Amino acid sequence: MELTIEDILAAISVVIIAATIILVVVNIPRLKALWPGFKKYRHLLATLVSRDIKVKYRRSVLGLLWSVLQPLFFMLIITLVFANVFKLGIRDYPVFYITGFVVFSFVSESTTLSLNSILGNASLIKKVYIPKYIFPLQKCLFALVNMVFSLIAVAIVYIILQVQVYPTVFLLVVVMAYAAVFSFGLSLILSAAVMFFRDVAHLYGIWVTAWMYLTPILYPLSILPEPVQNIVKLNPLVYYVEYARSVMIDGVIPDLNTNLICIGFALLTLIIGLVFFKRTQDRFILHM
């Protein structure tokens, strides 16, 4: 029997999950010590997220509706171009696209916003003590709220195209939790790295564009030649997108391997993010 790339990644993920459990158990006292700080600043977190939402839609006539309209318009344009011009021959292409789009834009929005979250709050951080992880967390939660609104767009597409809805659709919550943990980890890394090297912002901007094409959002993974597929499969977003499609379009609960890989990538990113952030956070203020 030949091992597939999924098998290997799943095996690595099992190791990561086991390591995480050990790390958490070993660090229980330290994690407990974090709790009072988080409890004190949870109001700030809520206030900042609601301010983000208010500011985003202030002075726009359509307000929150834009969160619904934007993915709908993208879907229309992309469907016109790809489904008709390239003749991919995918059943319900609009649904196929919009599912991937929603997952990808959540990850790209949360990380891109987080990138500048600490730098953008420099004036505050210089004058009051606030746990700094609050700021990337705020942007991730804000992106999560936007994502929930864009799910309304998905629902509209379902209704118009009369696509069958499976009960597995509720598992979307699971994949969103995976993607949220992954995004928060990546946000921690980016927001800390940009404090030391401002180039990270530009590099990441380029990377996000490349990332979109490396993730099967516009096209199905199967159209890629085998060797290329194996490289693309190292991209965590492949699994989050496929997971969402599996529960939304096929009505199939993703297998154990997919779940393990999703969790593995999310935890690995989160741990790297937390460690890197914790080690560097005291020096942020010297680079503002």
Place this chain on the structure above:
Amino acid sequence: MNMIEVENVTMRFNMSREKVDSLKEYFIRFMKRQLYFEEFTALENISLTVKQGDIIGIVGLNGSGKSTLLKIISGILKPTSGSARIHGSISPLIELGSGFDFDLTARENVYLNGAVLGYSKAFMSENYAEIIEFAELSEFQDVAIKNFSSGMIARLGFSIATITKPDILIVDEILSVGDFRFKEKSEKRIHDLMAGGTTVVMVSHDIGQIEKLCNRAIWLNHGKLMLEGDAKTVCAAYQAGATQ
């Protein structure tokens, strides 16, 4: 009871001519082996214990490290070496209105700034009327604060920061807020807090104010602790030393 314990705190800053914050620059300097910075010592081996109810003043010329010390006590800066511990709640009045968002109204900013200081929405609602009344801004509650004068902003900031009775109050040059009437009011409020057992650490260039309010004082000069003792002695020594 010790409220603040500062032990052997040293704070050094890197004073590179320009800040190296791009990869290219970092790489070039790394290759040229120019990645060494001039170090600037803002504080050197400072130890300080503040007991409950103490009103301690910090005096010194500009650039002597007063504000750096306050920031270390408040937890905003982490010292290069040594440690600073505080026991109890702390309310830093380092720069008034630093947590404000100028696009939001006074009302929204009260809640935002309250949250920055760690207070809940319910708590802020309870005290909202008092905050606005003390700041004398009842006519302007729903005006975006970008339209406020600097005095109005400072009044609002002072009013929010002193709404609770913190265990420790950090005051950096802010007793000169607003017009003379508001100055009297804010001094009275600080007095009330002090009478209630709050420990205060204050920085001021107004020697008269330090002598009047503080029971103890320290004198910093170029990051070194020159003298520690009762306010009158330290102020006299500082004035004699600084004019030399």
